[in-house]
Amino acid sequence: MKSMGEVIGTNPLWQKLQERAKQAETELYRHELIQHLLEQYPDAKFDLSDLYEFRDTNKHCKSCTGLEGCQNFFPGHRKTVIEDGGHLTMPYAPCDYQKSHDYQRKIKTLIKSQFVPQHIMNTTFQTLEKDAHRIDAIKAAMAFCLSFERGKTTRGLYIYGQFGVGKSAIAGAMAQELAKRGVDVLMVYVPDYLMEIKGSIETGGMEQKLEALKKVSVLILDDIGAEAITAWTRDEVLGPILQSRMEKLPTVYTSNLTLEELGRHFANAKNEREPNYRSAARVMERIEPFVEYCEVKGRNRRRDQKQASS
Known part of the structure; x- marks a missing residue:
């Protein structure tokens, strides 16, 4: 058997x-x-x-x-x-996508000033109006996203132009595209961030808020130059963040100011009696050599939208 x-x-x-x-x-x-x-x-x-x-x-x-x-x-x-x-x-x-998702969720609980207007954060390269006045800046932004490699990409962008021409929208599209590609990216509105940092001196958590900007793979500083600069925010907040990132991690800026104007802005801290060009130059040395300049021109879209809705 x-x-x-x-x-x-x-x-x-x-x-x-x-x-x-x-x-x-x-x-x-x-x-x-x-x-x-x-x-x-x-x-x-x-x-x-x-x-x-x-x-x-x-x-x-x-x-x-x-x-x-x-x-x-x-x-x-x-x-x-x-x-x-x-x-x-x-x-x-x-995976990289999950890491990015987890990092973004952690940052949202840590830094409130990253909440730029929702329509900016929802902007994509597909929805951007690609007119002749800003097509070069959009191309540079897209090229950055497509070519970004962790540990290799170290140069960022300096996107500047007049009010309402769409600088923040381009930066928002970059944030969307990079996040889709599994890159941890943080976009903060600089004036609010510096106020939040100042407030955290008493409430605690300042070092964590600084470290987040020092370590994120791509940092987008929206509307730099619009803040009420003080010697402390220039030398003890922006300076150390940029010092930590330069030659290592790319930073993208949007501003209404040219780089020369931004330098003058940093020199004229509101709590200093005389312009401090040396300290300003120290900060600018952490910006200028590490960015590609992208000017955005054209009409004031913000004003057009306001008129259309009225």
């Missing part, structure tokens, strides 16, 4: 399942992601189920366009390899 194992082993259906399993395993080891993994860790003994999940989750990530379309069972996460003291583990880890 045959044992249960012998009966199952000769069952055609079981044999077919076994063949399919072997074929799937063969295809698994032929996959470029697995071959690359095994080349990195030739002596490792990975669990077969972990290898399947590693292949599938990382394969999905290659064609992913954002968290909303994530195909992984654990959205925003993929299998990765962690080596600790010679011991290998294969846990789920957040």
